[in-house]
Structure formats: C-alpha cells, structure tokens
Amino acid sequence: MADRYAHYDVLDKRDTPSWNDKTRQVIDARMSLREADAGIGEARLATLRRLVSRIAPQPERHAPANTVALLAHKIVKDEGEGFRPATLPRLRECWLRGLDAIEAEAQARHGRAFAGLDAERADALLRGIEAGETQASDWIALPARDFWNWRVIPDIVSMHWSHPSLWSAMGFGGPASPRGYVRLDVNRRDPWEAEEHGDG
Amino acid sequence: MRGRSLALPLVRILLRIARPASREARAATFFTGGAAVLAGSVLADSATEHYRGSFRNPAMVLPLLSASASLIINGGGGSFSRKTADVVHVAAGAVGLGGLGFHAWNVGRQTGGYRLGNLLYKAPLGAPGALVLTGLLGAIAGALRESRAGAVVPRLVTGRAAGAVVAFGLAGTVAEAGLLHFRGAFHNPAMWLPVSIPPLTALSLARDVARAIPSPATPYLLAMTATLGLAGAAFHAWGVSRNMGGWRNWRQNLLAGPPIPAPPSFTGLAIAGFGALLLLKGRTHG
Amino acid sequence: MAEDDADIRCAGGRAPDPLVPGGWLEMREYGEEPVDFVIVGTGAGGAPLAARLAEAGFSVVAMDAGPFWRPLEDFASDESHQSKLFWTDDRIVDGDDPIVLGSNNSGKSVGGSTVHFAMVSLRFRPDHFRSRSLLGYGADWPIDWREMWDYYREVERVLHISGPVSYPWGPKRPRYPLRAHPLNAAADYLARGAEALGIDWAETPIATLSAPIGKAHPCVYRGFCVTGCSTNAKQSALVTWIPRALRAGAEVRDRAMVGRIETGPNGLATGVHYHRGGQWRFQRARAVIVAGYAIETPRLLLASATADQPDGLANSSGLVGRNLMIQLNQAAWGQVDDEVRSYKGPPSLAVSEHWNYRDEGKDYHGGWSYMSQGPLPVTWAKTLAGGRGLWGRELLDEMERANHSVGLKMVGEALPNAANRVTLADETDQYGLRIPRVTHSYSDNERAMMRHATRFMEDSLKATGARETWREMGDTCHLGGTARMGFDRTTSVVDADCRSWDVPNLWICDGSVFPTVGGVNPSLTIQAIACRTADRIVAMSRQGAL
Numbered sequence A: 001m002a003d004r005y006a007h008y009d010v011l012d013k014r015d016t017p018s019w020n021d022k023t024r025q026v027i028d029a030r031m032s033l034r035e036a037d038a039g040i041g042e043a044r045l046a047t048l049r050r051l052v053s054r055i056a057p058q059p060e061r062h063a064p065a066n067t068v069a070l071l072a073h074k075i076v077k078d079e080g081e082g083f084r085p086a087t088l089p090r091l092r093e094c095w096l097r098g099l100d101a102i103e104a105e106a107q108a109r110h111g112r113a114f115a116g117l118d119a120e121r122a123d124a125l126l127r128g129i130e131a132g133e134t135q136a137s138d139w140i141a142l143p144a145r146d147f148w149n150w151r152v153i154p155d156i157v158s159m160h161w162s163h164p165s166l167w168s169a170m171g172f173g174g175p176a177s178p179r180g181y182v183r184l185d186v187n188r189r190d191p192w193e194a195e196e197h198g199d200g
Numbered sequence B: 001m002r003g004r005s006l007a008l009p010l011v012r013i014l015l016r017i018a019r020p021a022s023r024e025a026r027a028a029t030f031f032t033g034g035a036a037v038l039a040g041s042v043l044a045d046s047a048t049e050h051y052r053g054s055f056r057n058p059a060m061v062l063p064l065l066s067a068s069a070s071l072i073i074n075g076g077g078g079s080f081s082r083k084t085a086d087v088v089h090v091a092a093g094a095v096g097l098g099g100l101g102f103h104a105w106n107v108g109r110q111t112g113g114y115r116l117g118n119l120l121y122k123a124p125l126g127a128p129g130a131l132v133l134t135g136l137l138g139a140i141a142g143a144l145r146e147s148r149a150g151a152v153v154p155r156l157v158t159g160r161a162a163g164a165v166v167a168f169g170l171a172g173t174v175a176e177a178g179l180l181h182f183r184g185a186f187h188n189p190a191m192w193l194p195v196s197i198p199p200l201t202a203l204s205l206a207r208d209v210a211r212a213i214p215s216p217a218t219p220y221l222l223a224m225t226a227t228l229g230l231a232g233a234a235f236h237a238w239g240v241s242r243n244m245g246g247w248r249n250w251r252q253n254l255l256a257g258p259p260i261p262a263p264p265s266f267t268g269l270a271i272a273g274f275g276a277l278l279l280l281k282g283r284t285h286g
Numbered sequence C: 001m002a003e004d005d006a007d008i009r010c011a012g013g014r015a016p017d018p019l020v021p022g023g024w025l026e027m028r029e030y031g032e033e034p035v036d037f038v039i040v041g042t043g044a045g046g047a048p049l050a051a052r053l054a055e056a057g058f059s060v061v062a063m064d065a066g067p068f069w070r071p072l073e074d075f076a077s078d079e080s081h082q083s084k085l086f087w088t089d090d091r092i093v094d095g096d097d098p099i100v101l102g103s104n105n106s107g108k109s110v111g112g113s114t115v116h117f118a119m120v121s122l123r124f125r126p127d128h129f130r131s132r133s134l135l136g137y138g139a140d141w142p143i144d145w146r147e148m149w150d151y152y153r154e155v156e157r158v159l160h161i162s163g164p165v166s167y168p169w170g171p172k173r174p175r176y177p178l179r180a181h182p183l184n185a186a187a188d189y190l191a192r193g194a195e196a197l198g199i200d201w202a203e204t205p206i207a208t209l210s211a212p213i214g215k216a217h218p219c220v221y222r223g224f225c226v227t228g229c230s231t232n233a234k235q236s237a238l239v240t241w242i243p244r245a246l247r248a249g250a251e252v253r254d255r256a257m258v259g260r261i262e263t264g265p266n267g268l269a270t271g272v273h274y275h276r277g278g279q280w281r282f283q284r285a286r287a288v289i290v291a292g293y294a295i296e297t298p299r300l301l302l303a304s305a306t307a308d309q310p311d312g313l314a315n316s317s318g319l320v321g322r323n324l325m326i327q328l329n330q331a332a333w334g335q336v337d338d339e340v341r342s343y344k345g346p347p348s349l350a351v352s353e354h355w356n357y358r359d360e361g362k363d364y365h366g367g368w369s370y371m372s373q374g375p376l377p378v379t380w381a382k383t384l385a386g387g388r389g390l391w392g393r394e395l396l397d398e399m400e401r402a403n404h405s406v407g408l409k410m411v412g413e414a415l416p417n418a419a420n421r422v423t424l425a426d427e428t429d430q431y432g433l434r435i436p437r438v439t440h441s442y443s444d445n446e447r448a449m450m451r452h453a454t455r456f457m458e459d460s461l462k463a464t465g466a467r468e469t470w471r472e473m474g475d476t477c478h479l480g481g482t483a484r485m486g487f488d489r490t491t492s493v494v495d496a497d498c499r500s501w502d503v504p505n506l507w508i509c510d511g512s513v514f515p516t517v518g519g520v521n522p523s524l525t526i527q528a529i530a531c532r533t534a535d536r537i538v539a540m541s542r543q544g545a546l
C-alpha cells in the first residue's frame, strides 16, 4: 500500500503546543530504550526480534520503531496490566517460557532456530501457535492459544503502536495537549494534522 | 490592524461633528463611521471563521474582499466617487445576502437539518447579515451626502427608515449573540449584557421611529451599546486566554474561544444609531 | 522539582489542587483517632460520599490505593504511559469468556475509574429500575426511579454535564447545565445512520465542559479522554467531588491500600487495616463505607472474614462476589471514503438509546444503547488484531487506513447470573493479600443481544455508505453487581440505603450494589446512589438510627 502519510512526522510537533512537558519526557524516554540493556539474554532476544518482525512490521517510509527494546524492557520489569487468565503465569515468566517454547517449536519443526527461519516458515509456525497446533512439549504447561491471545498479540501490538513512527505512518495526530483540535467535521483537518496523499 | 481600522473612522467622526455642517452631513458621517466599524468587524470575523473553514469554497473569500472594500470606502471618509462607493455598498449587500442564503442552505443539509445543534455550531446566519447591514449603512450615508449636494434625491432616506435599519440590525445582532451565548450556557454573568442592553436600545430606537420623535433615553442606550461592543471584544480576548494553553495556543484558541471581532458590530450599529437620531431630530425641528 | 509519580502527596495538612499545576489545598487531618466514616475508594461511589458527608459535618477519611494526580502536569498525551491510571495489581480471569480488565475496566487513582472514563453520562430508563416486575427479567431495585431522577439532576449539575436541549427518550428531563458539544465526524456517522434507519439519535450527554467553569478549561477535543484528561475539562470525581470534600474538611489518603475491615466482638466494624508508606496501619472508625468497585469491594469483604462471619463480611446471603455483571461492548466497524479521523474529540459524542426504550422486536431481555467511537492507536491495533485476527503486513496496512475507519459500539445490559463472580485466589499480591479471581461466561440472552445489536449497528454503518464492515464480538465494559442491593437480607447484601444487612455500620456504595446494570454506562447512576446514600445517612443520624 502506498504510504499515505509519507511526509508527515508527529515528532515535528514535539516543540509545538501539541506536546506538553510530560509527554516530551515520556516519549523521549521511550525512544531511547535499547534492546541490549533489557537483559533477557541474546538467544531470547533473537527469538523476540524475529517474532516482532513478523507480527509488527516496520512502516516503510518512517524511522523504524524500537519495539523489541520496548517489549524486552516490559518483560524484564514484569510490567503488565495485572490481569491474566488462570492458565498463564505472570507476564515475565510467561514471556520467557513462551519465547523458549517458540524456539523449541522451531527446533521441533525445522531443526533450526526460530530467528533463522524464513518469513514463510516463521509465519506458518506462528499460525500454528495461533491455532493451538503445536509440536513442542513446552506448550503442555503453557497453552499456545492463550499465550498468543493474551500475551503475544496485545503486548507486541501495544508496544509497536506506542511508537511515534507508527503514529506518523497512520496519520494519527499524536500527542495533543495543551493544543487539541478545532476542525472536527468530516474531511476537515487542522493545519497541524497529517495531510493524506496517494491512493485515498 | 483591527485597532487602526476602528480608530480611524472614529477620529474622523469626531472631527466632522466638531465643525458645523448640515444635519444630513453630520448624520452621514455617523453612518459612514458605523459602516466602517461594522465592516472591520465583518472582515476580521469572516477571516477567522473562513480560515477555520479552510476556505474550502472559493466563495469564502468574497466576504473578506467585500468587507475590505467597505472598510476602505467608509473609512476613507468620502474621498471616493459616489459611483465607486455605490458599487461597494451594493456588493456588500449582495455578498451578504448570498452568504446568508448559502449559510442557510449549508445548515439545512447538515445531518439533522435545522436542529439546534447545527444552528449553534454550523455556518452562522448572523455573520453574513452583518455584511448586508454594512452595505445598507454605507448606502444610507451615500444617499444622505447626495441630498446635501442638493441633487434630486427621493426622500428615501428619512430618519425613520434609517432608524428602522439600525434597530433591525441591532435586533439581528442580539439574536446572534444570544444564540452563541446560549451555546456557552451564559457561564459568565457578563454574557447577559449583550442580550439585555442592545435589545433595549433597539426597542427604544424602534419606538422613536414609530413616533418619529427621538426620546431622551435613546442616546444613552446607544452610547452604552457602543461601549458594550468594545468591552465585549475585551471580554472575548480574556475568554480566549482562559482556554487551554492560553494565548500560546492561539492557533486553536482564537478559533475555539469566543470571537474577538464579533462584539464591535454592536458599536458600529450604535454609531449609526446616532445618525438616525440626528435625522429624526431634524424632522421634528424642521 | 516536580514530584515523582510514586509519591504520597496527601500529608502535612495539605493535598494537591488537581486544577492548578503544583497547587495545594488545605486538608484537615484526623490521625488514626476514630472518625465517623472511613471510606475505601474515592471513585464514582466514594468521592460524592466523602464530599456530602463532610459537608454534613461528619469526620471523614477517604482512602484510595491510587495516587492523587494533577492532570495538567502529570498526564502525558500517551496511551502507554497513562496505564498508570489503571488497576494493574494481579488478578486472575477465568470462566468461558474471561474478561479483559486493566485499561478496559478499572482505575486506581484518587477519583477512581472516573479519571479515565469516557464521560458518557446517561440516566437509566425508569422501567429498568423495576425490570423484574415490569419487564419480566433481572431484579427490581429497592429505589423508585422518581427519586433517582432527582439525584441524577443533582449529579448532572455538579458535573456540569453538557447535553442536548431536548432528549428524545424517556420522561422529560430538565435542561442539561451546559450545551452539547459539536459532533465530530465519527458522531456524524452515527447520526446519519440513525436518520437513515428512522430512529432517534442525540448528542451524548457528557461530563466534559463545553464552557469554562471555575479553574477548569473547556474541552479542546484532543481525544485522549480514556487515558486521562490533561485539560481538566473532564468532570472526573478528582476535579469535582474531591476538592469539595477537602474544602468541607474530609481527609483524603492517597496510596492507601485497605487490606481488611476489622470487626469487634459485637460484629460491628471498628476500622480498617491499610497499607501506606511501606507499612500496615490501622484507622479506627465508627462506620466503614466500601466503594472499591465491583471486584475490589467483594474482594475486601471476602478477605475480612472472621470466625463469626466465616464466608466474608456482610455475606450471610452468600451473594458477596456473586452476580458480577459486565456490560456488552460489541461493535461494528467499517471503511468510508471520507476522512473521519476519529481520534479527535471525546470518543462518544453521539448516542442512540433507541433499543433501551423499545422492547418490541427483541428475542432477548434487556436494553442497549450505542455510541460513536474514537479508538486511539494502541486500542485500535489491539481491536484489529484481536477482533479480526490481523497481524503482520495486514495489520500494518489496515492501521494505515485508520483515518477512514468508523465504528459504533454498544453498551448492553448483561443479566445477573450467580455463577459470574469474584472469589479469592490462593495467590497473593505485593501486599500479601489474596488476589481476586474473576469468573465470567456469557449466557444465551447476552449472545442474542449481541447478535441483534451488532447487526443493527452494521446496518447503520452500511446505510451511511460504509464498506468492508465487520463485527467486533469480544469486548466488555463496566462492572456491577457483586454486592447487590435489595429488599431483604436473604436476596441481597445491602438495603436501598447501601447499608449492609449484616453489619449495621458497614456500607457499600459503588457499582457493586447494582441489582441490574441497564443499557447505559453506570457512573451517573453510581454517583446518584452515593448522593442518596449521603442524604439517608444524614437523615438516619438525625433520627439517631445510626
């Protein structure tokens, strides 16, 4: 799909009335997180990278998001929304075991690391997890579908779309305080909103 | 810019009134001044409002052009030919009427048609009406000057007709202010002022017109209304500053806050009202 | 230097002024001497009580496990960061249809969930207070709708609700204090759909300012409402009732987690054990009011079991924790040629209550309303990923069409079902307290309502020219019902005054007292009940009946 908002970058608004201090502070901190600092180990990090790249690809015309780093930090800090289904352990444990299970699944199916699988094989494996059709024994104690529905998808997706690059790519207005919006009608936009181009 | 557009005609009026001239001439000056103030208000208001509307329809520049021309003609104090002036006044009336029709059509085709929500938030009917009034006031002034020159002018512009125009204009402006202040739920008691003083003024003037005799109360009410228009602009400026982000967030708040250029239209009409009173007086004394 | 998000702020005779950056309000402090009322939770139920009881001259300490925010300086325009408003302590969800909590359902702040609620402020349909007798399902409330109507009025005034001048459904109601907001494009789509289908719609009565009031700014249509309003236009309990409570002499204790209600040998409550500043403390009180919402309230009651009340405090009926009701939150979505950009403005500026007031044509019990939507990026991505199973390239592409997506979402009445419940799990949380287990399954009635509602909403979208419509079947919202009010001690936990049948100086006043949830969002009703309870307490105290 043609990138409709190729020329738009929410970060251009960083120093305008659309952003307040608090927002600048939390977005700056988020964008500066790095994968290596999280400390979940190189092997798991490699699995996580491949997983994130399949679930949440980077936008084409915008800077890549540090989604892996965001998620790795979230995992290490065990920072969830608190609730979890009875079948799953807490966030950190769940993710660490889940990453190991994905790796084991790749070994069981293809005899090689998940990180080394091509896109097609990686996706087929992930669809297996999504459907609960798995081979590795790790999944006995960690129901694949629950892991997929309650951890993999919500966690990756929420980290990815909390990065400004993804906001730019979708033409989202981004942070908006103190300045909000004036023109609310259909097909109207304020000068500080993204202009849409392309296939409309 | 708006400051100057207001000050110039006011100064001129004061100068003119200070020197003796015919009643018609003095009245004409009031009408010109009123028209100039009104034109200034319309110009600034339609500029902001149509900027909000992103000038999505090319016709949205018309009121800006027309009001600018009216401002120049009326503010220029008779230094233009009668013909040029007439063209400008007629254009103001036409653009205003056109705008009125267009706004009415536009509101009607919104979801829900003429429901209150659309009357409150969509294209306002009062604003183009003010441009029509600008044209009328200017034309009245022109006709008055003509009569001064001794040409054969039908006594069309009687004090009563002129007074009726001003009273009607005041009533319309009150309706507009009332609607918008209702939208703001009259959250500040001062918001009641423009729906209490100007209506009295309009009534008083209408009574004068009906009786063809100016009553002593009318000039006071006109003066209060004129002052109120200026105070209103100041109030609105303060209102803008109270919105989130204050003046630093002016790109939002000038549009989202109360309209600063709107209240002075009361001032413009009140100034013209003095002209009408002069004419009425002339009638009784002469 | 700005304070840290993690600081205790209510101390030293002052509490934050939520309307002024760095501001403070004077606060009376009671120490741990016995007070007339200790209130657990400062949300929609607790905050009005704190204000009204303090104003009536009672000594009140209101505790909340969450922090005391100053939105103007503490809130970022950011979904992720603002998860600091949610209740994120451990909870287990199970049942056939386990519910999503966190951002979706419960807050942890002074002001409770109203700090991040969507501000929709609807009244119950009068008949819904007597659904058992009049409509043949659910349970009757022990309160008459006319009385509720008066309390709704009070709350609407306090919250400066902006709403339409004439409301199309139900008995005539007085004019809303402020005028309705303009419709955003998403709301316009609801309106157009309703007109096409020939049903009524209205601007949503909503708790955000359309004109400046006091120190609060009017809404700037920034659209981050469910992550907290940094404008303070939102009339949350934090900016309305709480300052009022403080001025009237109530003490608010932020970051104070109540772990147990203590009872004396006579079975009466004597105070609460709470955790604050790293240690457990005890606050003595002549009466305890629990207002922790439909999960934490039953959890606290169950955790306060004694030898005399082994099944939990006030639980002789066995109903504490039972009849947990969600509200159905299914949606229909579609794509349109117009740029909708539904991130602008409060998410739900238009509403139709048509199916709350019309009973014909339904193959199920109960009512529902629906509203326009404005999901922010993370929420929208989760909706697409969860609701349509999109991931990878497909998800990215769909997200890039977000500005042309438009949706309608229902708030539907789930029926009370004793099997849906809150119990205590064996696992413990950071305070060493047993965590709640929330068990939930849909019934056939709810499935039938979802089917009807999603079909109807999809039709509405199609009538406005939307293409590629789809139905989101998974979502739930709002909780109620785990300490229901009723007519007698065997079939309810509290009476009409929110006083527990078993422990006369224990009151429960929040979403958990709802016998039924109706088809409207609950917070206005919760606050109305709280105001009524305050009046009842004052009246009983005058009569010496406390």
Ligand SMILES: Cc1cc2nc3c(=O)[nH]c(=O)nc-3n(C[C@H](O)[C@H](O)[C@H](O)COP(=O)(O)OP(=O)(O)OC[C@H]3O[C@@H](n4cnc5c(N)ncnc54)[C@H](O)[C@@H]3O)c2cc1C
Pocket: C040, C041, C042, C043, C044, C045, C046, C063, C064, C065, C066, C103, C104, C105, C106, C107, C108, C109, C110, C111, C112, C113, C114, C116, C117, C118, C119, C120, C121, C122, C226, C256, C257, C258, C259, C291, C292, C293, C294, C296, C297, C300, C478, C479, C509, C510, C511, C512, C521, C522, C523, C524, C526
């Ligand atoms: C995203 C979202 C949108 C919503 N939108 C709407 C809407 O548009 N309209 C509407 O009417 N409703 C809406 N709601 C629902 C509404 O916010 C809640 O129903 C309402 O706030 C519940 O009131 P309450 O008093 O029962 O609990 P809450 O407001 O949640 O307050 C409970 C408080 O108690 C505290 N607490 C709990 N247990 C303890 C303890 N043991 N010790 C100390 N403190 C404790 C919590 O920290 C919390 O602050 C929404 C909710 C959410 C989450």
Ligand code: SF4
Pocket: A180, C208, C218, C219, C220, C221, C222, C223, C224, C225, C226, C228, C229, C230, C231, C232, C233, C234, C345, C346
């Ligand atoms: S849209 Fe209005 S209510 Fe919502 S967060 Fe913005 S200012 Fe607050």
